[in-house]
Amino acid sequence: MKVVLALGSNLGDRFDTLQGALDSLFDSRELEFVAVSPVYETDPVGGPDQGAYLNVVVIARSDLEPRMLLDRAQSVENAFGRVRVERWGARTLDVDLISVGNVVSDDPELTLPHPRAHERAFVLVPWVRADPDAVLGGRSVADLLSGLDQEYVRLRPDLTLQSPE
Template sequence: MNIAYVALGANLGDPASTIRAAFGALANLPESRVVHCSSLYRTAPVGILDQPEFVNAVAMLETTLAPEALLDALLEVEQRFGRIRAEKNGPRTLDLDLLLYDDQFVDLPRLTLPHPRLHLRAFVLQPLAELAPDLIIPGRGRIAAWLPAVANQGIVLL
């Protein structure tokens, strides 16, 4: 089994309910099992600031799906939740980002692992650190070393 971490985010409709329902959808992915889910966090938008606040979380999965197959499954879940990719960093019903897949480095046109900005965003680091406080981000080092750099980003435990 491989360990994968998936970030979840939503800011349209009832985002907290959406994230909880998405945890359930992840539990139904083929060849995969949800091991742990983080708490939910309320966060300020990044990029486009004139939009509702987000609810974010992270799930830890065990999976035998290859990274690209897992990405395809995640995109399918987003579509089932009504995700429309209208603008980068815009409002969304559900966003699922594959953050890490074991300690693999992947650099493909549609998938980069580790996620290239995970170490810069409190809405990813905080829930990820909740699940795996001793995690080493491949190529970046210990997750705990990155938390102080994002401490000024607004994030509130729900």
């Protein structure tokens, strides 16, 4: 199944954290790397006053069940010092599971597709760059993006993540 993950960081060495997280996510054969978007710097949306994020979207393939993918994502977050104190607060690393194949789930612990992805330019802008033909909820990601404010999502051409080895 195609797996879409959104990664973000706004504490510490944001770029090194994203590179380390990318490498960690793919350190086993259970998740196959397909593509990673360019790096974007984004203003925080909602939550308390905090610094800018670096964001990317990663496309992968996997036969793992969605719950196992979530466990893997949270394990990587924890390895990079993620602390859940304040909702939408600053974080060393955030790994969101955006979609897993055509799986639809309304489980409060793992809603798929991600319930707010369609309204988040900081997810959709990098996603469409990583996968121009992407679809979410039956609509193209490019179409979903056309109705959103994208001014706060800035390409960082000076930062390029290396594909995991």
